[in-house]
Amino acid sequence: MANPLRAEVIRLYKNLLYLGREYPKGGEYFRDRLRAAFTKNKSVQEPEKIKEMIARGEYVAKELEALYYLRKYRAMKKQKTQSCLLVDGRPT
Amino acid sequence: MSGRVLVGVKRVIDYAVKIRVKPDKSSVVTDGVKHSMNPFCEIAVEEAVKMKEKKLIKEVVAVSCGPQQAQETIRTALAMGADRGIHVEVTGKDYETLGPLQISKIMAALAKKEEAQLIILGKQAIDDDCNQTGQMTAALLDWPQGTFASEVSLEGDKIKVVREVDGGLETIKINIPAVITADLRLNTPRYATLPNIMKAKKKKIANMKPADLGVDITSRLEVLRVDEPPQRQAGVKVETVEDLVSKLKEAGLV
Numbered sequence: 001m002a003n004p005l006r007a008e009v010i011r012l013y014k015n016l017l018y019l020g021r022e023y024p025k026g027g028e029y030f031r032d033r034l035r036a037a038f039t040k041n042k043s044v045q046e047p048e049k050i051k052e053m054i055a056r057g058e059y060v061a062k063e064l065e066a067l068y069y070l071r072k073y074r075a076m077k078k079q080k081t082q083s084c085l086l087v088d089g090r091p092t
Numbered sequence: 093m094s095g096r097v098l099v100g101v102k103r104v105i106d107y108a109v110k111i112r113v114k115p116d117k118s119s120v121v122t123d124g125v126k127h128s129m130n131p132f133c134e135i136a137v138e139e140a141v142k143m144k145e146k147k148l149i150k151e152v153v154a155v156s157c158g159p160q161q162a163q164e165t166i167r168t169a170l171a172m173g174a175d176r177g178i179h180v181e182v183t184g185k186d187y188e189t190l191g192p193l194q195i196s197k198i199m200a201a202l203a204k205k206e207e208a209q210l211i212i213l214g215k216q217a218i219d220d221d222c223n224q225t226g227q228m229t230a231a232l233l234d235w236p237q238g239t240f241a242s243e244v245s246l247e248g249d250k251i252k253v254v255r256e257v258d259g260g261l262e263t264i265k266i267n268i269p270a271v272i273t274a275d276l277r278l279n280t281p282r283y284a285t286l287p288n289i290m291k292a293k294k295k296k297i298a299n300m301k302p303a304d305l306g307v308d309i310t311s312r313l314e315v316l317r318v319d320e321p322p323q324r325q326a327g328v329k330v331e332t333v334e335d336l337v338s339k340l341k342e343a344g345l346v
Contacts, residue, residue, distance in 0.1 A: 011287070018286040065283040072131055075107050076276055079218070 005050050012057045013038055019064045024071070095209030095268075096151045097140045099174065100199055101133040103158055103165040104219040113320050119188070120219075120318060129165045131281075132214025134172070135274040138281040139244060140212050141173030148246050151175045153206060157190060157198055159183045163297060170292035171284035177297035178202065182309065189311035191220070194302070196228035201305035203233060208269065210251075215240055215273040226273035236266035239273040 013034070020030030044050055105111065106126040114121055129137075140152040154169035156162040157180040166177035180198055182190055203211055216223035230237035238244065238253030242261070245252045246268075255262045256275050284292075302309045330336045340346040 015286045019283070061285075065285075068283065069280060072107060073276065076131055076218070080276070 097149050097210045098208040099136050099140045099154050100213045101154050101156050101165050101169050102130040102217050103127050103162050104130045113318050117317050129168050130214050130217045134281040135278050136212040136214050137169045137172050138279045157182050166297050168284050170295045171288040179297050179299050181301050192222045192224035194309040195225050197307045199229045200232040201307050211271045213273050215275050226271050230271040235269050235271055237271045240275045241272050242275050242277045
């Protein structure tokens with residue numbers, strides 16, 4: 001792997017590993033797939049292709065953040081509206 | 093406004109965890125359970141950081157009260173963009189009885205000490221659902237309050253707050269200094285990514301005790317019992333509409 005890109009790839013891996021801990025199907029599930037995806041492309045040499053894959057990895061990171069946010073938002077909204085429904089029986 | 097914003101952040105049991113009540117019904121099981129920042133507090137931090145990014149305010153100070161682990165919550169706030177943190181150490185029995193009244197006394201004392209111009213809090217915590225701390229803090233400081241804020245904008249020396257209330261949306265304009273409590277739709281909090289967490293390690297967290305602020309944290313409340321909600325009754329399936337009507341009549345609902 002080209003030297004400056006090596007650091008970027010490692011940083012991306014660590015970031016995804018950290019983000020994946022909260023994955024709904026379990027941190028281990030995510031970690032196994034993350035490792036498989038990275039080792040599959042271990043031998044790629046061209047900087048262009050590496051940059052492309054890094055961009056894809058960053059896209060996955062953004063998708064994870066959005067997933068977590070939506071989950072939390074929906075759970076909070078459900079909690080709040082459910083308690084309102086129970087209070088006076090009328091939908092709010 | 094050139095000022096400083098205090099943001100209160102609370103360490104609560106994570107929203108996705110299934111809550112268990114202790115067998116002695118004294119409280120909820122917290123040992124070994126995943127904790128994280130109260131989601132409404134995340135929204136409060138995000139709002140403060142956004143204001144700083146727009147250069148409307150100078151400094152964001154994250155405050156949390158509790159045992160040693162409360163520092164993790166402050167670190168998350170720092171990773172989201174707060175400048176420094178204040179950890180008010182409360183442990184053991186005192187921590188178990190710590191509630192909105194005590195927190196609002198601490199926040200009021202800190203607001204005076206730090207000369208804050210704005211306090212942003214989450215509207216309520218997901219563990220106690222009190223929805224009191226913001227209001228009490230404003231009352232103790234005799235500051236105006238903009239609660240259930242779904243939109244906040246600074247206009248000169250006043251703040252315009254759009255509040256989400258049962259009847260719809262209410263827009264108010266209040267003087268600074270003020271207390272704002274954040275509602276769900278105020279903003280989308282950013283995720284504290286690993287690089288940001290690393291950077292936040294350099295930021296300072298000051299340590300102090302409630303006594304240092306001259307605050308008395310004795311509780312006026314005593315928890316008598318904690319129970320799980322009643323089990324949902326299984327539904328009953330009926331074959332025809334007549335059956336349904338007769339069942340409703342039996343239950344006295346028609």
